[in-house]
Amino acid sequence: MAVVKTRTPAEVAAAAGEGLSTLGENRVQEGLAHIKSVSPEVRRAIRLHFIGRLQANKARKAMLAFDSIDSVDSESLASRLSRIAAEEGLQRDVMIEVNLGLETQKGGVRPGETVSLARVIADLPNLTLTGLMGIPPYSEDPEDSRAYFRRLAGIFRDIRREFPDNRAFRFLSMGMSNDYKVAIEEGATMIRIGTALFGARRSP
Numbered sequence: 001m002a003v004v005k006t007r008t009p010a011e012v013a014a015a016a017g018e019g020l021s022t023l024g025e026n027r028v029q030e031g032l033a034h035i036k037s038v039s040p041e042v043r044r045a046i047r048l049h050f051i052g053r054l055q056a057n058k059a060r061k062a063m064l065a066f067d068s069i070d071s072v073d074s075e076s077l078a079s080r081l082s083r084i085a086a087e088e089g090l091q092r093d094v095m096i097e098v099n100l101g102l103e104t105q106k107g108g109v110r111p112g113e114t115v116s117l118a119r120v121i122a123d124l125p126n127l128t129l130t131g132l133m134g135i136p137p138y139s140e141d142p143e144d145s146r147a148y149f150r151r152l153a154g155i156f157r158d159i160r161r162e163f164p165d166n167r168a169f170r171f172l173s174m175g176m177s178n179d180y181k182v183a184i185e186e187g188a189t190m191i192r193i194g195t196a197l198f199g200a201r202r203s204p
Contacts, residue, residue, distance in 0.1 A: 001049060001173070003194035005030070009037030011198065016042045024070075024192055026052035028062050035065060051133065051192065053107040060084050068093040070133045070173060073109045075120050078127065085126035093130045094121065095171060098155065100148040101137035108134070111151060118159045122166070129163075131171025131190070132156050142179035149174050149186035156187070 004012050005026040012023070012034040023046055025031035031050065035043060050066040054077065062069060063084045072078050072094045085092045096117055099108030109117050114132065121129045132155065136148035156172045163169060175183020177196035184191065 001051075001190055001192045002197055003051070003176075003192050004034060004198075005052075005194060007034075007198055009034055013037045013042070015197070016046050020197075021045060022047050022049065022190075024049045024051040024194075025066065026050075028052075028054075028058045028065070032061070032065055056080060060088075063090060063092055064088065068095065068130065070095040070131075071097040071107055072117075072121070073097045073099070073107050075117065078117070078121050078124055082124035082127050091126055091128065093128050093168070095131045095133050095173060096121070096129070098132055098134040098152055100134045100152060103137060106135065111155060114155050115158055115162065118163070122163060128168050129166065130168045131173055132159070133171075133173040135174075135176070136179070138178075140178075142182045145175075145179040146182050146186060149179075149183050149188070153187040 001022045001024045002015055002020040003024040016038050025048060047067045049068045049070050050062050051070045054062055054071055059080050063081060069081060096114055097108040098111055098114050099106055118129060121127055132152060134152040136145040152174055153172060160169060171190045172188050173190040174188045175191040177193055180191040
């Protein structure tokens with residue numbers, strides 16, 4: 001996944017034009033601007049994932065604009081998204097964000113509550129649970145992320161065992177530019193790369 005936070009619409013359009021087919025957005029309004037920057041043909045060829053913290057008042061815009069909401073972290077947000085999807089006649093993919101380091105400044109459900117949230121989502125109409133997303137506490141040493149990735153992979157396997165018929169549940173989204181190699185070693189099926197593709201982020 002190419003993470004396009006703070007990138008210009010021209011950069012996003014160029015990335016999509018080069019064949020990057022999965023893009024991750026952190027902000028709803030910025031994502032809407034990026035969507036307008038690409039042609040209808042390119043938009044149909046890419047999948048847009050929302051990976052930031054989703055405010056309740058922007059949930060409808062996000063559901064209409066993005067193909068997947070990867071940062072679901074509560075029953076209330078899941079219920080709201082399900083209701084909006086039903087009202088709009090949509091079937092939307094969602095992923096659960098897990099707060100691996102229990103960091104107060106980050107969104108995400110506590111690791112021990114992930115399976116119970118998965119059970120809630122499984123019973124909600126118009127939502128398809130496709131995976132888990134997690135971000136470990138930042139460290140200059142990628143090896144410091146390994147234990148967090150390993151725990152998330154274990155939770156991922158627990159959910160797959162509980163819902164063996166949900167073939168859509170296949171994404172273990174973990175690892176970024178500084179630690180993606182460790183994430184892959186621990187079982188990641190989706191990595192989120194921004195800096196390594198585009199260079200250092202601009203100030204928002």
